Amino acid sequence: MPFERELILGGQRSGKSRRAEMIAVGWLAADPAHDAVLIATGQPHDAEMRERIARHQADRAVRVPGLRTVEEPRALPATVAALSAPGTLVVVDCLTLWLTNLTMPLQGEPADAGGAAASLVAALRDARGPVVLVGNEIGLGVIPMGREVRAFVDALGQLNQAVATACDRVTLMAAGLPLTLKAPA
Template identity: 70%
Template sequence: MVDVARSTFILGGQRSGKSRRAETLARQWLDVSPAHRAVMIATGQAWDDEMRERIERHKADRALRVPGMATVEEPLALAEALTRHSDANTLIVVDCLTLWLTNLTMPADPAQALPEAAVIAAGEDLCAAIAAAPGPLVLVGNEIGLGVIPMGREVRAFVDALGRLNQQVAAACERVTLMAAGLPLTLKDRT
């Protein structure tokens, strides 16, 4: 049975099973009809050797788990990428919103960091693209606000910005799932 909503937001901590859950939904979608397609919009950027290796490992693992899912790399213009690739027969997986926000707020060149108002506007643009998408969307993001209050102004500002973004996206999506230890917990379901 396909458990794909028109828009799903999957949250969780590191290694909680978020990406695997998104891939499972994409595989279910593809199995339903030969007319169905799936596209992964990857937001990560390879700033160092470890991240390059991680990205390559994710690509290889994803190709085994979800053969036929195309990958588009888009670290910044996420709302535009959703608009460009979405259609009624295409499920889009965005992995992940946390890295996208990192790219906006903490780029390699600090002079290119967006101010808070522009980050909030980018989140609003993303939510408008979610609402307008003709096909199903699965967005993945980290829930990092459950731990101790981080030291350092920049880290606290990022945790606050991610909390705001997560709330915006959760409000825009029909379904919100929290992953813990590989298990999905439905927080919201308006399907």
């Protein structure tokens, strides 16, 4: 793996997770001592989401059998720090759901998106091994009507920009095809 951190952005069903999985496959194949762990941020709040999570788990088990999964919907910076090691690839899927969990919790008070982003960037900069992050790019469409939705789109755009500064590589996925936005020098 020629880089330490990659941010993979794209729309829904653009191939983001598949690209992250293929990076994990390559990482695991490169050295038998390598380990890979996925930090899953989605929460099964309804039947459709439970089905979606189950489908992702089943697909991942076939495509990347050596990829362990840790479910962590909120404490992402601490989890990245705890799991990061020189021989371990950490895959985060996905930043968008993590931000949703923080800023629009079903219970409790919303967290400060800017502070959360800063904590994640610090964890990425301190990571002792490679990290691949998956997130949605949702700011390419029309401006949302509701104030809360506009605030979320803004917060996600700011999170993506902050994470991109801490990554060596940034890839935009569209129709299953990668477009490199930032590459190591």
